[in-house]
Amino acid sequence: xxxxxxxxxxxxTVAKGVFCLFLLHTGTARAAEPxxxxxxxxxxxxxxxxxxxxxxxxxxxxxxxxxxxxKEKDVIQTGGNGSVGIMFNDNSTLSLGPDAEVLLQRYAYDxxxxxxxxxxxxxxxTVSVQAGNIAKQxxxxxxxxxPKAEVTxxxxxxxxxxxx
Amino acid sequence: MKRLAIxxxxxxxxxxxxxxxxxxxxxxxxxxxPGALTIKPAEGGNALKLDQPYQTARSTMGGGxxxxxxxxxxxxxxxxxxxxxxxxxxxxxxLYFLEGSDELTAASKTELVAILAEIKARPxxxxxxxxxxDRVGMxxxxxxxxxxxxxxxxxxxxxxxxxxxxxxxxxxxxxxPLVNTPDETPEPRNRxxxxxxx
Numbered sequence: 001x002x003x004x005x006x007x008x009x010x011x012x013t014v015a016k017g018v019f020c021l022f023l024l025h026t027g028t029a030r031a032a033e034p035x036x037x038x039x040x041x042x043x044x045x046x047x048x049x050x051x052x053x054x055x056x057x058x059x060x061x062x063x064x065x066x067x068x069x070x071k072e073k074d075v076i077q078t079g080g081n082g083s084v085g086i087m088f089n090d091n092s093t094l095s096l097g098p099d100a101e102v103l104l105q106r107y108a109y110d111x112x113x114x115x116x117x118x119x120x121x122x123x124x125x126t127v128s129v130q131a132g133n134i135a136k137q138x139x140x141x142x143x144x145x146x147p148k149a150e151v152t153x154x155x156x157x158x159x160x161x162x163x164x
Numbered sequence: 165m166k167r168l169a170i171x172x173x174x175x176x177x178x179x180x181x182x183x184x185x186x187x188x189x190x191x192x193x194x195x196x197x198p199g200a201l202t203i204k205p206a207e208g209g210n211a212l213k214l215d216q217p218y219q220t221a222r223s224t225m226g227g228g229x230x231x232x233x234x235x236x237x238x239x240x241x242x243x244x245x246x247x248x249x250x251x252x253x254x255x256x257x258x259l260y261f262l263e264g265s266d267e268l269t270a271a272s273k274t275e276l277v278a279i280l281a282e283i284k285a286r287p288x289x290x291x292x293x294x295x296x297x298d299r300v301g302m303x304x305x306x307x308x309x310x311x312x313x314x315x316x317x318x319x320x321x322x323x324x325x326x327x328x329x330x331x332x333x334x335x336x337x338x339x340x341p342l343v344n345t346p347d348e349t350p351e352p353r354n355r356x357x358x359x360x361x362x
Contacts, residue, residue: 045290047251047362067288083249087290087362089332091254097246111294111334112307126246131199148185148206148223154199155214157190159243163183 043107044070044088048095052079072107076100078125090116092132092142100125105145109134118142126161185223188234188243189214205229254362255282258342259317261355264300264309266316269352280324282361290362291326293317295335298354299347303337311335313357 046053046068053064056075062068064076064084078084078100085095090109096102101123109116114137120127122144135142135154144151146162192198200215207227214221218239220232240247257279259272283289295310295317314333321331341354 045288045362047288048249050249083245085249085251087251087254089292091360091362093251095246095249095251097243097249100246111292111332112336113339126243128243128246128250130250146185146206148227149187149221149229150204150206151187151201152204153201153214155189155201156192156194156196156199158201158214159186159188159190159239159246161186161188161243164186164242 042069042071042089043104043109044086046070046084047087047093048083048085050084051082051098053077053082053084070104072104075103088118088132090114090118090133092118092134093130094120095128097126097128100127102127113137116141119145121145122160122162123147124163126159128159129157131156187214187221188239189217189219190239191217203229251362252286254360257282257359257361259357259359260352261313261357263350263352263355266309266312268317276320276324279321279359279361280326283321283326286361289326289330291321291331292360292362293321293331293333294358294360295333296340296342296354296356296358297338298349298351299338299341299345300350301348307335307337309335310337313355317357317359 046064046066049064049066054077055062055064055068055070056077057073070076070086076084076086076096078096078098080098083095083097085093087093088107089111094102103121103123105121106117106119114133116134118134118141127144129144131142139154140152142152144160146160151160187201187203189198189201198215198217200213202211202213203221204211205227209228212221212229212231218234218236220234221229222232224230257275259275260269261267262269283291293314295312295314297306297310311333314335318331318333322328338354341351342356343351343353345351345354
């Protein structure tokens with residue numbers, strides 16, 4: 001993710017690394033602000049899992065195996081050979097390529113009215129998005145957030161790639 | 165000295181974090197219009213709207229966005245690993261009910277076999293049963309009837325050995341008719357449950 005030219009001295013390279021970590025850190029802090037309390041139990045399920053995939057919940061790490069359930073505030077990570085496909089209750093899907101990290105900031109869905117809120121923070125990596133009932137009912141209710149931008153809309157399929 | 169610090173800081177920003185973010189609108193997949201995406205830079209500035217397949221937005225060094233285009237081949241090359249991990253598409257079945265009742269029509273009873281086959285073909289199936297009604301009666305009553313229809317089908321699946329935690333039910337009442345009708349119109353095609361196998 002860093003473009004480190006051959007002319008860089010080691011201290012400069014390290015300084016760059018630290019600087020980037022700092023940026024990533026502030027980005028995460030902003031993204032981790034708590035949403036509405038009393039989150040619903042499960043919002044999604046892992047349907048496809050390849051290579052190293054993990055779920056971080058309340059400081060604990062779990063394997064992101066096929067069948068694993070996800071909820072608001074979970075962080076999904078893939079390793080260099082990993083990818084994962086997730087089906088949400090409103091029929092939205094997110095699939096992550098290698099070296100990706102996504103925080104499910106907020107997920108709420110009413111299956112009677114299709115009203116809901118779906119905020120995902122894509123910290124790094126490529127995510128392929130299929131919008132489901134929440135966005136169909138109210139396009140602004142589904143937001144894909146990256147460190148640099150926020151994505152909303154009526155689109156059914158799109159890709160967000162952070163840090164190419 | 166001050167100028168050196170600024171130069172160094174700028175150099176850090178432009179080279180250390182030279183990575184760029186890309187946003188690509190893809191075709192709908194079902195042959196419909198792709199819809200639109202609005203990408204808003206976090207640091208303010210102009211939002212970019214994509215409404216044609218393979219239009220792209222890329223982040224710039226200045227924190228803004230620039231529009232561009234890509235194609236299917238390039239998308240496969242760059243993002244194939246993520247796209248290929250998409251969950252298999254859900255399969256949707258529709259079953260119909262007798263008027264005001266949670267009993268299936270005779271034709272719909274026979275669909276159960278196909279539904280069970282689809283469920284068993286998936287490694288970790290989850291099933292969503294969505295009940296619907298026609299527009300005869302009050303909205304609140306229809307919400308209850310819709311849920312009753314969904315629950316009655318849930319019992320059928322449980323009897324067939326499908327795990328309880330794999331099934332979710334919902335009642336959409338008269339909100340999502342298959343056939344649009346004036347209020348208080350009996351319409352058999354709207355008295356249905358949809359079964360989504362995911």
